Amino acid sequence: MNVYQPFRVRIEERIDETADTRTLRLKFLDPDIAEKFDFKAGQFGEYSVFGAGECTFCIASSPTRKGYIECSFKTVGKVTSAMKDLEVGDVMGFRGPYGNAFPMEQMHGGNVVFIAGGIGLAPVRCVIWNVLDERNKFKDVTIVYGARSVADLVYKRELEDWGKRPDVKLWTTVDPGGETPDWKGQVGFVPAIVEKASPKADNSWAVICGPPVMIKYTLPVLKKLGFTEDRILTTLENRMKCGIGKCGRCNIGPVYVCKDGPVFTAAEMAKLPNEF
Amino acid sequence: MSTTTFIRTADLKGLVADFNAAGIGVAGPARTSDGAVDYQSITSFDAVVLDAQPRNSLKQFFLPPTEPLFKYARQGQDVAILEVPMSFPPRVLIGARPCDAAAVEVLDRVMNWDYKDEPWFARRDATTIVTFACPGGDRSCFCTAVGLAPDATRGSDLLLAPAGDGYVVEIVTPKGQKLVDAYAKRFATGAGVDATKAYRDTARASVEGHVPARPDVIRAWVETHFEDPFWAEISMRCHGCGGCAASCPTCHCFDIVDEPETLTEGVRRRNWDTCQTSLFTMHASGHNPRHDQCGRCRQRVNHKFAIYPARFNDILCTGCGRCARTCPAGQDVTEILTRIVAMATGQGGAA
Amino acid sequence: MDSATPAAAGGFEPRITAFVCNWCTYTGADLAGTSRLQMASNVRIIRLPCTGRIDPMFMIKAFERGADGVIVSGCHPADCHYNAGNYHARRRFAIFRELIQFLGIDTGRITFSWVSASEGAKWRDIVNDTVTRVRGLGPFTAYRKLVVDPATVPAAKVTSKEVPA
């Protein structure tokens, strides 16, 4: 037994989100682990396909929902390609949870704005679920989610559910040209929609995740709305092998994404050297 | 001062014979077929070469270039995990250099950073390090600039220094004491540490002054000069070969890969890796946060002299100089550090 | 059991991987089959578009995965479906063969041949000769011993893996 040996998990369900994005619901084989396993919103794990290797993703489900974990991935490399070939019932590996988490307790009693682009909704979704499962602990909940096109929107069923809830303000948007004739959401880039949604900054937290260019242009909007850098939270990813601070490749300057992250405030991000 | 004892050279030979007889593995610096000196398995103390720095370091005895982490076997949809036992036969490393022994202890920090690396510590537990005080080094040695010395005891269980017809033995750790107790007949009373002073002084003199002993200044400069053109300048000659990392006693970065043996079975292995190659940080998408050699050269210096000190209050370098000796393009860490100190203290340094 | 695979003789049956071109040798092997020519059953054929596609890595991979011998075969010179694939391959094979011989691999483990679509009988001979020759050389244990991993034990029931706060 060593720290690199994963738990075994079985694929309970697989949901195709888009043409190249899929969500897997995983259950621990060992009932003891299934019972004891706990994590915090924002933490990540090393998922493995035996024979292909390991891959790092955040846990896309919420710690408030016990007994399983979910991950969403885009098919790009060796491991994600192998993951795409797995069927329901197949056994995978999981190591974790690793890394820090969103400061859920601190956020209690505040408003929360979620801003996500593309597959970046996966880590944000974990917090959204967490917040909605403990809805009375938070005030206003606003979600701004954008993708390149309607076909690229992930978690479509959940978007529908969130849209129906009276206690959630949901703004979905697609890039100009990405809309379909029956698209009822917004058309435009995420920063513009955030400005349009204009969530109030007072006693608020923003959780943002998406392509670097989206984050780059959304941050000034949030600042203009009055959000301070220490209340804008994001989650980073970098190539990792061990997930536990030893293999030496996820650091951005002095900061280890696996140990100090993956969750960072915009204030912390601003101090990082330009190496991510 | 720790307690000392004494061992005659003849008894040292006998000690290695005792280890052999007891089935304890022995490794030490010995000649290779191509004439170099490597730490390697030995069966006799006669093979030990003490007057040349070994080409490799000790890290391979604790973090092998490749090691299996576990095997897997698929049965239908299920997968069985077969564990590699995390216990290793006892071994004595004899003739270790102080810089190499210290490196092992430096690495204990990261290997135990919140999560214990069992393969590393299982080998650590099984291994006793018998270090010989260094006779002195060449112009690339700079252990005294990173808080060590040719007779530093750090990381060693026993430290031997020559005196008369044998060696004064400093007992550094309980593990060292245990070895001395177990083979008490091989040890005797003899000269004290004082008798080795001249030897130690000569060694120290040979390595001093190659790099200013200002690790704090180096760290401060590296921490505040991420974008300095210095990095681009020194990286021009770098081939990105990673020879420095391979020979380094403290470079410990690794890769984890799955290797299928058959359609249903395979092994997950951990292999040495190096920050000097582009693949090291490349994302599956093709994006590479460390996209050129400039960033990679900076990373190596940064990790050793700024990041590790910030994390563990310890320098990830023991001044052995191997990276300078092995670099095919003449990149020299002593030069880099000396220039950094010069730039930091306002004494120029630009080429 | 036909005469070319005397399994009763000693137990060792070599595993042979054949890399053949689609146009000539594969068709030739097919002809051998449809002509009901008797031959050893030790060969597993991997069909490729052309000998020009047969990278020496394929042969290394075959040995890695347990082959005791390899057959490489394609169109005769001047017969290549793509005009020159076999000419290019011929140079690479020649160099590869001398290289592995230099590194200590018995070249008796690899058969190179040209077998046309009409040479079913030649394919049978190539197969039988190779099987006999490799049987004589014995299993390729030297290659299989290149990696010897420590004995493993089934994973203990994991119950106490720490979940950090």
Place this chain on the structure above:
Amino acid sequence: MTELRELARRLLSEGTVNAVLGWEEGPRGARPAFVTTPDGADRLIFDPRCVHDLASYLSPRRPHLKKLGKVAVVLKPCDARAVAGLIRETQIPRENVVLVGVRCGGVLADPESTAPLSETTVADRCRGCPDREAKLADHVVGTAGAGFPGPSRRAQKIEELAAMPVDRRWDFWQAELSKCVRCHACRQVCPLCFCERCMADKSLPRWIESSPHARGNIAWHITRAMHLAGRCVDCGECERVCPEGIPLGLITRKIAQVVSDRYDFRPSDDPAVPAPVGTYRMDDPQEFIL
């Protein structure tokens, strides 16, 4: 040396090039130098310690050097063969680089050596080298020694190995190749290993196991040798840089012999001569093919 420095100074001050790649005195002997100012030309040296093949720096795999723009590079005759290889394989446009040949009568095995160049200290690959200056060069400077006669010790070792039974040869190579830690230094310094992404780094599929066990190592070294067959210019860098001291030169030299014997090809600094792998003759020998 003065001639070299004057030429470099002129090329830099006239703006013909932005940088001159040559050798300088480093902390441990000679090492590659990147001179970007006319005054810096005085740093340049050439002596038998200048063993490094600077053609490596012209490889397109080094994007950080592209920033230098047009460069001049100082070349020994063997290095010129590497440049010819890069031109032949359309990796660098000839007009983008100024080639400064230095006349050479052999170099030492080790750039740190302080020994005079002699029959015993000369790099083994220089024994029997017929080239004293690069024909490909735009400028040629310096004077050449007489060179050293062959055969090289490697050639003798190759014969010795060839005479061994095959399984003893296997044992010899396993002892050597098992030392490999797969740092890939041999690839990184090779002037002709210019692939954007090396086959050894590709994982879909994983042809070459990346683990430094004997099985991965032999696959890597066979592949490396095959990919350099007929392209290797015998600059000796792979063997020099190997941190484990593996005699890689024996493998490349062996293949050079095969290519020479079978296809009458010897690496030259003429980019117009086609490489032997990638071309063919209809009557190439095929005695090994049934």
